[in-house]
Amino acid sequence: GKRIIDELIKFSKVNYSFDLHLSGYRMAPNRCNTNxxxxxxxVRNSRSFSFLLIDIDWPDNFGDEKFTIERKLAIPPQLxxxxxxxxxxxxxxxMENDIKSRYDNVVKVIRLKNKSQFDTNFVKVEFNSPKARDDILNKGYMTIDYIKHDVKEYLPQASILICSNCMGLGHFCNQCKQTNATCKVCSEQVKDVSTHQCQGVVKCLHCGGAHHSNDLKCMSLKNGLPKKEKNDTKIENDIKAAQLSNGRLDGELKHQVKVIEQLFIPVLDDIMTVLTELNIKDGRAIDADFRSRSGLWKSELKAYWDKRLKL
Known part of the structure; x- marks a missing residue:
């Protein structure tokens, strides 16, 4: 594995002048044929992720081993x-089609849901290029269907990296410095977990509680996570506020529709009537096509207004 990784890093540097930064690797025999x-x-950063995501001319083998590339499109928060x-x-x-027509490197557009799986008014846009994403983030908005929408950084809930060898935090098993393995059930250190005869007495390595050492519900593990940033908390509060105000916003929108129907449409009719009268001089129409065009203008204005109301 290490020889393949070394050749991959070298290939990226020599052929594409790209410094590929990796945080680790792991061999996984699952769903594989014999041999x-x-x-x-x-990867360590979004630029390295983006580099591996794009289609480039890879060699036929690394470390004298033939390979195929399988990309799991799980876009990280940094993109x-x-x-x-x-x-x-x-x-x-x-909305996704409109965004892709205006902006490059967009992978997918997804409406976020709350814990109850109800829609929120937050939409997530995924990119395959850190530069494209950062440019929009620095600008602070995206133009969608001729309307500017504010954008912000995506801050997902923090996850925990637990070593499968020592049950410690923050590193992979191939980076673990502990010689013996730790049983996730009883927390006992053994030479080989596969031959370990666990007595089944459940004890967490981190808190001593009656649960497995890699249980994400462990309070000691949760306390080991970094505290939420202000922006992260703000996004959560915004989502909750949006959910609570959904009914109120719908009521306000219906009220606005009634006001427009009662005020704007009659005024539009009056304007067209006055313009039609002004178009007549000495019993003849100055512009013979005015009446047909005025009807078209009115229809277009109504169609435009209806479209705005649906947003």
């Missing part, structure tokens, strides 16, 4: 932005 292995690669205040009535598929 085959999966090599899972973990994601959040769009604020997207109407619940907005069709996300149409």
């Amino acid at each position: 085959e292995n999966n090599l899972l690669i973990f 994601v932005i959040i769009i604020d205040n997207v109407s619940y009535k907005t069709n996300v598929l149409e």
Whole structure:
């Protein structure tokens, strides 16, 4: 595995002048044929992820081993932005098509859901290029269907990296410095977990509680996570506020529709009537096509207004 990784890093540097930064790798024999292995690669930053994601001319083998590349499109947070205040009535598929027509390197557009799996007014946009994402984030907005939408950084819930060898935090098993392995059930250190005869007495290595040492519900593990940043908390609060105000916003929108129907449409009719009268001189129309064009203008204005109301 290490020889393949070394050749991969060298290949990236020599052929593409790119410094590929990896945080680790792991051999995984799952779902493989005889004499085959999966090599899972973990990158250190979004630029390295983006480099491996794009289609380039890879060699036929690394370390005298033939290989195929399988990309699991799970875009990391470093390549994601959040769009604020997207109407619940907005069709996300149409929104995605419009975004892809205006911006490069967009992979997918997804409406976020809350814990109850209800839609929120936050939309996630995934990119395959850190530069494209950062440029939009620095600008602070995206133009979608001729409307500017504020954007912000995506801050997902923090996850915990637990070593499968020592049950410690923050590193992979191939980076572990502990010689013996730790049983996740009883927390006892043994030479070989596969031959370990565990007595089944469940004891967490981190807190001593009656659960496995890699149980993500362990309070000691949770306390080991970094505290939430202000922006992270703000996003969560914004989502909750949006959910609570959904009914109020719908009520306000209906009220605005009634006001427009009662005021704007009659005024539009009056304007067209006055213009039609001004178009007549000495019993003849100055512009013979005015009446047909005025009807077209009115229809277009109504269509435009209806479209705005649906946003």
